[in-house]
Amino acid sequence: MTLLLTCCVGGVALAALLCAAKAVIADTVADRIVALDMLLGVVTCGIAVGAVATRDPVLLNLLVVTALLGFVGTVTVARFMERRGL
């Protein structure tokens, strides 16, 4: 179980790294929004993996927060982009 959790954390870290790299090298604003939205989803996954590892119910509150934050952030930046015509 410990080895499996280590592999899962490694996979989440790899996914987060790829998303962050995409957000840096993206050529349009929409690409950055998509990559950062995905990055927050990967972070949510990482917190859930941490909750499995520690069996700590406190981490679940963080999950609700990141799930909501991702939606609000994505919609806000998309609206902003639409209004500014970026």
Place this chain on the structure above:
Amino acid sequence: MSQILDVVIGVLLVAGVFLNVVAAIGLHRLPDVFCRMHAATKPATLGLLCVVGAAALAIGEASAAAKLLLVAALQFATNPVGGHMVGRAAWRAGSPTPPATRVDGQGAPETAS
């Protein structure tokens, strides 16, 4: 019984993390922003659902399961809406699309480039 539960938790964890890694690779491999949105919304949502299910089984309390159900419901409700908003904004901003992603449903298949 607890060993079976551990196996189920492990399978769900591996499936969820695998889907997330695939989605992150798709962000780099797919040609334009509309294709990348496909990678960023669908596999990522399913992957998160798997990991959240694993967490619910691992913690095994009713209050924790209710909270995780809320997270899953939020993801299912908000990810399509967010994807739609980003897609509309990208379309109106005139995001470049490579010719290979354009499908002409009425055209002859040989001349489609």
